[in-house]
Amino acid sequence: MKNSLLIFTFMLFLTYGTAQKRDFKTIYDIEATEVLSQGVTGTCWSFSTSSFLESEIIRKTGKTIDLSEMYNVRHTYLAKAWNYxxxxxxxxxxxxxxAHDVINSIEAHGLVPNSVFTGLVNNETSYNHKKLEDTLKTILDTYLKAPKKYTGNWENDINDILDAKIGNDITTFNYQGKTYTPKAFLEYTKINPKDYITLTSFTHIPFNEWSILNIPDNFSNGLFYNVPLKTLVEITNEALKKGYTIELDCDVSEKSFSSKYGLAIIPEQENFEIPYIFKDIVPEKEINQEYRQQEFENFNTTDDHLMHITGMLKDQNGTIFYKVKNSWGKNSDRVNYGGYIYMSEAYFKLKTISIMVNKNAINKKFTKKRLNN
Incomplete structure (x- = not known):
């Protein structure tokens, strides 16, 4: 037993002890707004997509605008309730x-700045939607159990709860001395909802066609344009090169994803040790289309979390990493990168469910006809 322990320790030294610490060099770093916290909510989709749109506004107009995440969340709760x-x-x-739920929301209801709709009521300083979700679902289930016996109107009841817990809907507001409706403010930002498309890469649906991706959170049956994995990476890299950021839906449940160390990698070795893989450079797996599909179909890859890619880096070995803005705040226990995750290309290839990008950033080999869903 003692000899086995010595051998194991020696193997760990060979694997990790001689490795180098990562030294990153920035390739692209696109302007983005401050890292925020989504609190105790499952609203990463709105925080990340709002951040993505904020970078789009900066790119288009040079203006920095803090958009309201909860305005989109409020309207999407209503859409989910109707669907349910x-x-x-x-x-x-x-x-x-x-991400497309935010695009659907802004197309129907416009945008508002966070200064006029924070989604915090009764002097709250952070978000917590656990009780809100339970309350809304209880109303819906009560109605569905006996619609004819339900007193009142379930839609009005849902609205009343949202008014009380997130805030009243907005029809007009003042921003920098001018009065806007949410639709007028959308025009002010120069955001065109029709510019944004979602891309994915799986073999169970046809390549180079639009399909509904059957994942749990796609309640609105959003369409995804399916491309080979190599193309998905090329589109991402070219968009960043052109100064466009990327909205990312991916799996963050892996042990090799660490918000504490600000890194996400796919170690080649199956039985890796933590925290060594984050402190030292370790070899990563080669990811291909078949392995990616396998991990999706066996549920090792799920749509856990949405974030915002704002840049690209490489380490001293030339390995590509993406600079990914998270929405878990800048907690002091995090070791690196101020709320950002540096995600290796291998992790991106394996664990990305989809990306959203401005279609104007995509190479001309993808024709407008094919990209208009």
Missing amino acids: VMRQGKAQFSQGGL
């Missing part, structure tokens, strides 16, 4: 969502 009722409860009703 019309499907007679045989659908998911939760806090989760996807």
Whole structure:
């Protein structure tokens, strides 16, 4: 037993002890707004997509605008409630969502700045939607159990709860001395909802076609344009090179994803040790389309979390990493990168569910006809 322990220790030294610490060099670093915290909510989809749109506004206008994440969340709760009722409860009703839900919301209801709609009421200073989700779902389930016996109007009841817990809907507001409606403010930002498309890469749906990706949070049946994995990476890299940021939906449940160390990698060695893989450079797996598909179909890859890619780096070995803005705040226990995650290209290839990008950033080999869903 003692000899076995010595051998194991020696193997760890060979694997990790001689490795180098990462030294990153920035390739692209696109302007983004401050890192925020989504609190105790499942609203990463709105925080990340709002951040993505804020970078788009900077790129288009040079203006830095703090958009309201909770304005989109409020309207999406209503859309989810309608979907849940019309499907007679045989659908998911939760806090989760996807990037296209924000695009759907702003197209229908416009945008507002965070200064006029924070989504915090009664002197709250942070977000917590656990009780809100339970309350909303209780109303919906009560109605579905006996619609004819339900007193009142379930839609009005849902609205009343949202008014009380997130804030009243906004029709007009003042911003920098001018009065806007949410639709007028959307025009002011120069954001065109039709500019944004979602791309994915899986073999169970046809390549170079639009398909509905059947994942739990796609309650709105959003369409995804499916491309080979190599193309997905090329589109991402070219967009960053052109100064466009990327909205990212990916799996963050892996042990090799660490918000504490600000890194996400796919170690080549199966039985890796933590925290060594984050402190030293270790070899990563080669990721191909088949392995990616396998991990998706066996549920090792799920749509856990949405974040915002704002740049690209490489370490001293030339390995590509993406600079990914998270929405878990800048807690003091985090070792590196101020709320950002440096995600290796291998992790991106394996664990990305989808990306959202401005279609104007995509190479001309993808024709407008093919990219208009």
